[in-house]
Amino acid sequence: MGSFLALCILLFLPMGCYSQACRSATPNPSVREDSRPGTIVTTLIIDEGHTADSDVRQFGVIGTNLVLAEEVDYEEQTIIVVTLICKKGSQTVLGETIFVQIINVNDNEPIFKETSYSFQILESLPVNSTFGSPIQAEDADGDTLYYELIAEDRDTADYFRLSSITYPLLVVNKTLDYDLHPHVRMNLTARDTELPGDNPSFTATTLIIIDIGDADDKPPFFQPCRVIGKKVCISDGYSTSVIRSEAITQPLQLIPGPLYAIDGDYGINDPIAYSIISGNGDNIFAIGVGNGNITMNKPVDSLGTILLQVMAYQTNDELKYSTTTVQIDVKEKNDFPPRFEKSNYPGTIPLNMATRSFVRDSSDQTRQLHVFAIDEDFPDGFNPAVTYIIENSNDFIILRDGYILTNAVFTSPRTAVFAVTATDSTSSESTSTTVTVEITNTLTTTTTTGPANSQTTTSITPGTGTTTIKTPSTGTTTSTTRGTGNKGEALDKYYTTTDMAILGATLGVVVAACLAGLAFLIYKQYGNTIRSKLQRGTGSNSGDSAGTTKQLINDAEYGGDMSASNPEFGIDVGITAVSSGDNLLSAAAVSTVLTTSAPTESPALEEADGESDSEDKKVKSILTKDLKEDGGYKSVWFREDAAPEVMVIEGVEHGEANDDYAEEELNNQQEDNDDDEDDEDELDPTFTTPNNDSNNSSIL
Template identity: 35%
Template sequence: WFLQNDFELKSPTVPDLIVAKLLDYDKVKNVQLDTPLTAVDNRTSFTATTTILVTIIDVDNRPPWFQPCTKHEVGGAVVCQSAGYTGRVVLNEQETGILPLKPGPLYAIDGDSGINEELIYSFLSGNDARLFEINPSTGNISMLKAADVLETMSLTVLASQKTNSYQFATTTVTISVQVKSLHRPKFQRPQYEGILTAVGVMAMDLKNKDEPLRILATDDDYTATGGLNPHITYSINGSSDISIVDGYIFMTKALPEATLSLQVVATDTSNDESATAQLSVEVTSVHLMVPAVIIPSGGYGPADMAALGATLGVLLFICLVVIGLLVYRMRKGKADWRKIKEVSVFRGSVKLRKVEENVVLKDAIARSSASLTTLLPDDSSQAGSDRLDNEKEVKPILTKERRVEEGYKAVWFKEDIDPDAKEEVVIIPESREDNSEEENEERSGRRYEQENPMIKTPKQSYQ
């Protein structure tokens, strides 16, 4: 026994109306039920129809909602989200009356519209300096005294039900303290004229068709930056198919050929001061020579990009020059080391040749001396036998070992004499003037022996 899927009777014989599911007051406030009735006797049945009117009432289950807000349904519950409020005051000046806020005056409503409970407002935090006060009934904020510091203040406002303080909500009011503006924005021209040819192509200046049309407004409060106020924004009144980006005009939708009379507005978002100028745009299908001018976000133009490119090009050239010099020096250094190595090898080979020549020369001298002795005339056999005995008794010593045997006399080089030796040693003075050449050759041979221990130059002594 369901009636419109929302209600049902307890039983066919018990006319108690029961709610079958939860009802949303925001969607259903009244329900009309047409209910048929049947009475059955032993032999006869009677029927009739009745109408039941059901009124839905709201319950207190939602907090206050600050306005304006955006509703969201989360798991069957409705939540209304508010972005908060913003306002501005002038440094050392007290605002009279109600403080203007964006997006509108501060107020809240009861989330349960069927109850619409009365709300009260108060500051929860942020008003420690007591600069502001809030009306507890309306939520309007006013100033008690002027702000003397450039800062941004954040006020937290609480809205709660008067009879049920457990139902409440909070929001944030951001107040910025600014320096007073002495000049309003102003356009460089009272009227601008341009030509539009296609969608996405910037408008060209009608007086100079080779240059794009640039809308620019200045502010004398910013003389340090040449009058450029970063807070100025532009908008166009009169057509939604034409937009302005960084002062350049574009057509966002294809339009028929015509001349449009529009108005361009420059607004200082820091204080809401604005200025207007007339804009005449001629829409035509004739394609003009439109320069490819791209204005990046941030206000940099083609001249800035060209200067940056030139600077980077110079730096790149300097880097290439430095790298080239380093490579040249490295190659030159390798060549020098190769030459030094070749010279060292050449000097070693020359020394080796000199030592070998000295050894050969000394061997030749020794051989010639021996042959000369054998060629001397023999006067008598006695003399020959005496010479033979002398040759047997006196022999050259070709070793550094000292011998104390009779018939031997040894000669050592000066550097080989042991200073602690007890034997009697006679040092023969050197004759440098007569034997300088031989001494040089001998020294070169010794140096080569030290460098090449495998080659030994024999030392000879003759008696």
């Protein structure tokens, strides 16, 4: 209202002042608030003979000019009223009243009321939610202020924003996470110009601290646990062991530590309760609801493993829970710890042996050095749960069964001493011993043979291939030098049980292959003979004349011994009875066998024949492709292009059939043979038809 009144005065009052002797030449003079004293505000019109002066201290009259006498401030006065004191001699006359407007200049910085502002919010506050009141600064110049929010930590730069560049209300810009950033610090800057480059431009800054509270959105976590992602922590479970038939009164000692869980919302830390939800069918175990300690209600009767499933939950919200497992191994009582048989195990190894070479036993270098811890809880002293480790040396390694191997190549003689610890993994009981390994130039082996004082000492010098054998009983020393390898190592080598197993398996495969090849060769060479022997034995027992005849034919074709079934007489009695119903070929074969199969040594045959020629007494095949005309010889022969024909060569031997018809038939055939010799291909062989009325057993 004051400004409006001053404006009206400036607009309307000057109209009546032109008659005054002292007046302003400018109707509405003004001056910047940042003008320095002496600055001319306006020019005055002073009548002749008059003088002028100002009635306020801020302005003065110098000559005919109204000048600024001292600094002015727009923020204090926007218009200053100046009345001119006009005099003519000693008489004061009315002077003009001048309204000087003060022009505002940006010369003040914005100011925040507080140096810092704090807020507390929950991490569950939704995105785009606003909180708190606008944090505004004040500017004495009345300028419009522009705000900017800058985070001290780059990771939280996008957590919050301002609702407007000119209205500093805080807004959630991103999902908050108490576990990652429970506290956020930001700087809020106010500027009295829109652009930082404007001149003049003044700014003010204040600190904003936002404490993010933990929301109850996570279940309990068993400890220790493995963090998966950002919100989950998984327990790998717990384990322990108990003795069968023994009840433990104290809480079970679990591995990796006591069973307990904490609230996943660390900032809230609600109380946790525990319960066993499965695996406790016989109610053997109990758990403390408030502390998670597991105790036993009664002993366990059987060996094995019991797997308990345990749940931890918030007492104020049972829907927030997690589970884990407790593995309880039930074992027999362990009365004895493992112990070594010796307090020191001496070993030796020559120089330049390759890594993973067995250390030899000093007492018998043909054996590998073996350390062994006895456990008297086992009948044989062997506890499979005992493990061995070497405590203070990296030059050697030990196998699970107690054998020691090198882990380095030794190039100079020395003595290595290290400790070996045996631990029962079920009871955690352990014992230790020492191992002393002599690394020498030679490898000495002492062998006792014969009397107790007769020992042979063998010394092997690696790298030279020299072997020295000393026998005290005879006083002899033998030195042998063998070749060396590419690196100067002796050709002597120790073979492990694995090497011997591989060698044995290889030799077994080779022997099996040789036996298979030998069996194949025997089958190819003698298979038919063996098969014929087996078939003949079968045929003789069955009495089947056809089968026997087939066997006889096979024997004759492959050179078999036809007298094998009866060494004394050369005949098989199983083939003497041939019925008239048998085929012609079988009958001919039987008749031929009866006639010709007697051995040459038989006296009866010699007297009947009256001949001394050994060729005539040999057993001859009854199968042939050539027509035989030898006297007293019967045969079955075949033409290559015709059906088989049974021919009986003339002559009746001792023991043959005496049938007149058969004898006549033989004589006729003998006469025909003489005529047919010239053209054997024109023969038309036919089978001889037996006489059904004859009572003879032979058809020939």
